[in-house]
Amino acid sequence: MAKDFLRENNVAYTDYDVQSDLAKRQEMIEKSGQMGVPVIFVGDEMMVGFDKQKLASLAGIAA
16 A cells, blocks of 8 residues: 555655565664564654555655
């Protein structure tokens, strides 16, 4: 859902597969304290899970 939302709004993003990339998985856990996905960073702001309104606000787009 998060990736679909970003694509639909032409927001560039980097997608990391934390299931297969152990270094990125460890980084995600250290930064978020979470094992679940998605963990989304917009600048220094972190969001765990998909919250359309919050993501739109952080990305500066209309929801």
